[in-house]
Amino acid sequence: xxxxAPSVANVPAxxxxxxxxxxxxxxxxxxxxxDDRESMKRAGLTVxxxxxxxxARMPTRQEIRDLGLGPGSPVMEVVTAPExxxxxxxxxxxxxxxxDRYELRFSLC
Numbered sequence: 001x002x003x004x005a006p007s008v009a010n011v012p013a014x015x016x017x018x019x020x021x022x023x024x025x026x027x028x029x030x031x032x033x034x035d036d037r038e039s040m041k042r043a044g045l046t047v048x049x050x051x052x053x054x055x056a057r058m059p060t061r062q063e064i065r066d067l068g069l070g071p072g073s074p075v076m077e078v079v080t081a082p083e084x085x086x087x088x089x090x091x092x093x094x095x096x097x098x099x100d101r102y103e104l105r106f107s108l109c
Contacts, residue, residue: 012093076099
């Protein structure tokens with residue numbers, strides 16, 4: 001086991017039942033062998049859009065333990081929701097990043 005704390009907390013993902021029916025491996029609470037986008041592509045789904053919500057906040061007690069955070073260390077919560085070409089949501093993912101070690105870059109058009 002490493003003495004170095006992770007920089008990202010566990011990233012849960014939630015999938016609609018129609019996608020789980022097509023890709024049964026998404027229904028198990030284990031790490032996927034492939035990126036879920038690759039699995040979606042094999043099932044004939046094309047992810048064409050993705051929205052993200054980003055919130056800086058103080059961590060929960062569990063996140064403090066999981067990430068080895070010191071007092072006053074913030075986290076960034078990033079929730080993404082990819083959509084297919086029918087504008088249907090195909091997943092929801094939540095990732096918790098160390099707030100003092102990541103930078104977000106946005107392109108505004």
